[in-house]
Amino acid sequence: MGVLMKNNQPAVTVCFTNNKGGSGKSTSCANIGYELSAAGKKVLLIDGDMQLNLSLSFFDEEKVLEMAESEKNLYYAIRNKKDLQEYIVATPYKNLDLIPSSLLMSQVEYELFTMMQRELVLKKCLEGIRNSGKYDYILIDAPPTLGTWVINILCASDYVVVPVEASPWGLFGLANMFDFLGGLRDMTEAEIMGVLITKVDERKNYYRQTREILESYREIHVFDSFIHVDASIEWAQDASKPVAVYKKSTRSAAEFKKIAEEMINTL
Ligand SMILES: Nc1ncnc2c1ncn2[C@@H]1O[C@H](COP(=O)(O)OP(=O)(O)O)[C@@H](O)[C@H]1O
Numbered sequence: 001m002g003v004l005m006k007n008n009q010p011a012v013t014v015c016f017t018n019n020k021g022g023s024g025k026s027t028s029c030a031n032i033g034y035e036l037s038a039a040g041k042k043v044l045l046i047d048g049d050m051q052l053n054l055s056l057s058f059f060d061e062e063k064v065l066e067m068a069e070s071e072k073n074l075y076y077a078i079r080n081k082k083d084l085q086e087y088i089v090a091t092p093y094k095n096l097d098l099i100p101s102s103l104l105m106s107q108v109e110y111e112l113f114t115m116m117q118r119e120l121v122l123k124k125c126l127e128g129i130r131n132s133g134k135y136d137y138i139l140i141d142a143p144p145t146l147g148t149w150v151i152n153i154l155c156a157s158d159y160v161v162v163p164v165e166a167s168p169w170g171l172f173g174l175a176n177m178f179d180f181l182g183g184l185r186d187m188t189e190a191e192i193m194g195v196l197i198t199k200v201d202e203r204k205n206y207y208r209q210t211r212e213i214l215e216s217y218r219e220i221h222v223f224d225s226f227i228h229v230d231a232s233i234e235w236a237q238d239a240s241k242p243v244a245v246y247k248k249s250t251r252s253a254a255e256f257k258k259i260a261e262e263m264i265n266t267l
């Protein structure tokens with residue numbers, strides 16, 4: 001009975017957004033996704049960015065370009081309003097699947113423009129998977145924009161994680177993003193799960209400053225755990241692997257694991 005009930009629960013959908021590029025969205029989405037899967041959760045990752053960074057986190061460039069150039073990717077699914085179940089690719093890791101992106105995602109705004117209910121296209125394409133019982137979590141990596149496509153991502157999500165870089169400009173524009181989300185209240189019930197502070201460098205004092213400012217937004221949760229700057233992250237990305245697979249003992253691997261645990265415990 002317990003198993004049956006579990007299967008009827010829709011997957012929890014979480015997107016990683018911040019209109020600032022380089023804040024750690026793709027890195028967090030890939031590594032938290034991996035850690036959730038390593039903890040035994042069934043996870044689907046959706047690469048919503050034409051930069052293909054989430055796909056490149058698991059497959060080498062040749063394979064990513066092959067998927068991007070085929071018609072089995074998110075762009076064609078959205079353009080043709082297809083059920084996303086047909087677009088799932090298995091990653092090399094247990095419990096972890098991916099829907100790849102395409103360079104053509106740059107045209108998705110244009111494709112959406114003439115569609116009816118254009119903010120809800122992704123939500124509808126995702127409905128079958130969400131309710132299939134196949135996944136516990138669906139994580140969506142968003143591009144660094146705030147257009148109709150990102151509205152689609154927000155409308156398809158239950159929760160939003162906002163990675164923020166601990167740097168002088170890391171918080172710049174964040175209030176805009178919160179206002180943007182607030183403006184979508186009648187379209188989506190997506191809640192901010194938390195702000196994740198990334199790229200923390202102990203030699204600089206931006207971490208304290210960043211956390212203090214973030215905590216002054218009383219209604220917004222800031223994850224207790226955070227991610228330090230770690231060169232292994234870039235090496236792991238170069239090898240198309242999650243950082244924990246590339247080097248299990250590295251600091252950021254333990255940090256991503258802690259964030260995944262925070263997520264599991266709060267949902
Ligand atoms: N904790 C970290 N330590 C070192 N480099 C990082 C870390 N997080 C991200 N990076 C690097 O910073 C760059 C931007 O990260 P990314 O996840 O692509 O950001 P976004 O998706 O928000 O644009 C990438 O080159 C990535 O390798």
Ligand SMILES: [Mg+2]
Binds near residue numbers: 025142143
């Ligand atoms: Mg990215």
